[in-house]
Amino acid sequence: MDGFESRAHDRHAWAPPRMGVTVERRDPWELVSHGTLAGLLAGLGLGLAAVVASTARRNDPWLPFDFAVAVVVGPEALAPTFPAAASLVLGTVIHTLLSVLFGVMFLGALALTFQLSARPLMMLLYGVVFAFLVWEVNFLAVLPVIAPELRGRVDLGTQLWNGLLSYCLVYGPLLALYVVRVRPGTLDRWWRTGRADPEVTTAENL
Amino acid sequence: MDLGFPLGIRLTHAFNLVFLTLLIRSGIEILGGHPMLYFNEHCRPGSEWIRFTSKRMFRNLRWTAEDEKQPYTPWVALPGRDNLGLGRFWHFVAVIGWVFTGLIYVLVLFTGEQWRRLVPTSPSVFPEAWMAAVAYLRFDVPPAGHPYNALQQLTYFAVVFVLTPLQIATGLAMSPAVSGRFTWIPRLFGGRQAARSLHFIGLVAFVGFVIHHVALVVAHGLLDGLAAIVLGVEAPTPEQRAIAVAIALVFLVALIALHVWATRRSLQEPRAVQDALQRILDPLQARLLQPLTSRQRYQARDITPDPRPNGRPPRNREYVDLLERGFADWRFEVGGLVRHPLSLTLTELRGLAAEHQITQHKCIQGWSYTAAWQGVPLRVLLDRCQPMPAARYILFRTFDEKWEEPGHGEYYNVIDLDLARAPQTLLAYDMNGQTLPTAYGAPLRLRLESQLGYKMVKWIRSMELVSRYDDIGAGYGGWRADRLHYSRIAPI
Numbered sequence: 001m002d003g004f005e006s007r008a009h010d011r012h013a014w015a016p017p018r019m020g021v022t023v024e025r026r027d028p029w030e031l032v033s034h035g036t037l038a039g040l041l042a043g044l045g046l047g048l049a050a051v052v053a054s055t056a057r058r059n060d061p062w063l064p065f066d067f068a069v070a071v072v073v074g075p076e077a078l079a080p081t082f083p084a085a086a087s088l089v090l091g092t093v094i095h096t097l098l099s100v101l102f103g104v105m106f107l108g109a110l111a112l113t114f115q116l117s118a119r120p121l122m123m124l125l126y127g128v129v130f131a132f133l134v135w136e137v138n139f140l141a142v143l144p145v146i147a148p149e150l151r152g153r154v155d156l157g158t159q160l161w162n163g164l165l166s167y168c169l170v171y172g173p174l175l176a177l178y179v180v181r182v183r184p185g186t187l188d189r190w191w192r193t194g195r196a197d198p199e200v201t202t203a204e205n206l
Numbered sequence: 207m208d209l210g211f212p213l214g215i216r217l218t219h220a221f222n223l224v225f226l227t228l229l230i231r232s233g234i235e236i237l238g239g240h241p242m243l244y245f246n247e248h249c250r251p252g253s254e255w256i257r258f259t260s261k262r263m264f265r266n267l268r269w270t271a272e273d274e275k276q277p278y279t280p281w282v283a284l285p286g287r288d289n290l291g292l293g294r295f296w297h298f299v300a301v302i303g304w305v306f307t308g309l310i311y312v313l314v315l316f317t318g319e320q321w322r323r324l325v326p327t328s329p330s331v332f333p334e335a336w337m338a339a340v341a342y343l344r345f346d347v348p349p350a351g352h353p354y355n356a357l358q359q360l361t362y363f364a365v366v367f368v369l370t371p372l373q374i375a376t377g378l379a380m381s382p383a384v385s386g387r388f389t390w391i392p393r394l395f396g397g398r399q400a401a402r403s404l405h406f407i408g409l410v411a412f413v414g415f416v417i418h419h420v421a422l423v424v425a426h427g428l429l430d431g432l433a434a435i436v437l438g439v440e441a442p443t444p445e446q447r448a449i450a451v452a453i454a455l456v457f458l459v460a461l462i463a464l465h466v467w468a469t470r471r472s473l474q475e476p477r478a479v480q481d482a483l484q485r486i487l488d489p490l491q492a493r494l495l496q497p498l499t500s501r502q503r504y505q506a507r508d509i510t511p512d513p514r515p516n517g518r519p520p521r522n523r524e525y526v527d528l529l530e531r532g533f534a535d536w537r538f539e540v541g542g543l544v545r546h547p548l549s550l551t552l553t554e555l556r557g558l559a560a561e562h563q564i565t566q567h568k569c570i571q572g573w574s575y576t577a578a579w580q581g582v583p584l585r586v587l588l589d590r591c592q593p594m595p596a597a598r599y600i601l602f603r604t605f606d607e608k609w610e611e612p613g614h615g616e617y618y619n620v621i622d623l624d625l626a627r628a629p630q631t632l633l634a635y636d637m638n639g640q641t642l643p644t645a646y647g648a649p650l651r652l653r654l655e656s657q658l659g660y661k662m663v664k665w666i667r668s669m670e671l672v673s674r675y676d677d678i679g680a681g682y683g684g685w686r687a688d689r690l691h692y693s694r695i696a697p698i
Contacts, residue, residue: 008646014518015268015269024260156343
């Protein structure tokens with residue numbers, strides 16, 4: 001009953017009501033800048049994974065770029081006559097912009113739900129779930145609306161490796177890993193319970 | 207097979223959205239009462255698997271569970287800004303509406319052919335569901351089924367017949383009256399805290415389902431989907447599509463207006479909202495849950511090593527003097543509508559027939575702990591003082607001046623006389639084999655094991671039998687009911 005003894009006979013000073021050690025802060029600039037960096041890192045990983053998968057499976061490293069471009073210019077981007085250089089530049093720009101956008105959204109969602117300081121494994125789970133939602137909303141809801149011509153033109157293997165799996169196994173986990181390593185907005189790792197607090201000044205009347 | 211969407215399905219779909227959104231927002235408000243979730247029964251700080259708060263508690267200062275609350279914005283929570291009492295009222299009223307809507311929905315399903323939408327009748331549904339998933343993965347839309355494709359059918363079946371009952375059962379498992387009377391219910395889920403965690407995961411699953419559902423409705427064709435669920439038309443004309451969109455937009459605007467009204471009214475006129483919702487809820491609680499008596503039998507090994515204290519002990523001169531003298535001068539006064547008023551010292555109380563019990567304390571905020579209590583059953587005192595026929599309630603007055611919230615009066619509580627005679631209702635003077643520590647209510651506290659913790663007053667001064675309570679405090683039957691809009695009765 002050591003715990004009970006210490007609680008029952010606690011002689012520490014009282015903390016101010018409703019106060020605690022702040023573990024997270026929400027600084028918009030910090031969220032945007034780190035969201036951008038996380039998005040760039042995860043987007044780079046996703047792009048590499050897509051190119052490697054496409055090269056290995058179809059011997060076509062350009063396909064992921066063509067698909068990214070097709071979102072904007074339509075199915076003609078998938079035609080063999082579409083210039084490879086344009087596909088490379090435009091595809092990279094579009095992919096990067098979307099990666100950064102979703103990276104910022106990920107950081108924003110974490111901050112809004114007080115999850116910037118989440119346990120590392122939970123953060124990994126958040127990354128995977130977020131990436132799945134991005135994939136689902138983008139490819140199942142948005143893409144059919146803005147590029148209906150792409151419906152049914154993608155074989156299962158491509159969609160699995162270049163789509164769902166690369167999102168859930170590369171993009172999301174990389175976003176999460178960035179947050180776990182850098183911990184933007186995190187002031188205290190609350191699950192490390194052995195650490196002592198900094199000195200706290202209490203209100204005079206307490 | 208063209209089953210269409212009959213009016214009953216369309217209306218219950220709409221009402222489901224109304225009640226589900228109310229449930230989600232008020233559920234978030236309740237979560238803010240203790241924004242940590244556990245898969246253990248002791249709720250030790252740091253042992254939570256997930257938390258939704260910007261702070262952790264001090265390690266070198268004293269704090270109580272109330273300090274852990276996290277106010278949420280009214281943009282998300284109903285009503286927001288740390289209104290646990292009203293959030294619970296909204297949640298439970300919405301539960302009634304949601305369950306009623308669900309029962310009508312199931313009735314419509316099974317009184318016609320509509321059940322074929324959701325209930326798989328062949329094992330082939332699994333390979334067919336895989337084929338449908340493959341089609342979605344290829345950005346394609348699988349062919350319509352009967353009328354749903356197999357993946358849709360399995361998903362809807364799981365939501366209606368697995369997830370929904372699970373939410374109701376885990377919700378009930380958190381009720382002190384239900385879990386105290388039927389102790390196997392929380393055990394089904396691994397305990398009250400696991401049930402609370404599963405209840406939250408169910409909420410996330412519902413939100414995830416809504417996102418998934420909307421995404422796939424868009425993938426299948428938003429306008430045709432709207433025409434089907436709004437007008438019940440399967441092959442709509444352009445005019446019908448336009449009408450369906452207009453009705454859907456009006457409905458969404460009305461839904462948002464309802465939420466805005468409920469939130470603003472709760473924040474601006476909390477007492478009026480409490481009065482209105484309490485009139486709906488309390489008779490139901492009193493009839494269905496209040497009669498359930500606690501039969502908890504925990505073991506010594508279940509006792510929580512370091513239970514959370516709640517509430518700051520009194521520090522007025524009278525209490526401090528009594529405490530310094532070991533409560534030797536303290537007398538427990540029993541009066542009001544009784545034939546034989548009592549005035550008992552702690553030693554005299556200890557001389558009465560004592561009972562011992564190991565029970566789980568369930569706080570309204572969401573946390574819990576298990577402890578051993580010893581004290582005198584309240585029914586023993588009632589037999590001695592002999593209440594008059596007019597007595598209906600017991601008023602407990604305390605030494606707790608709520609010094610951390612000056613100007614809000616002394617803590618008091620009113621309980622029903624029937625509850626006082628229930629098994630496991632004690633006035634406890636020992637906790638975990640020791641004299642009741644100050645932090646947990648010395649010299650005497652109430653144990654009312656079928657109710658939430660806030661009904662179990664600590665630092666008791668006296669008890670008084672009364673016929674009414676509307677002339678005490680603000681008239682709502684307790685300090686928290688008066689100030690924080692909690693319910694007077696707390697079986698859930």
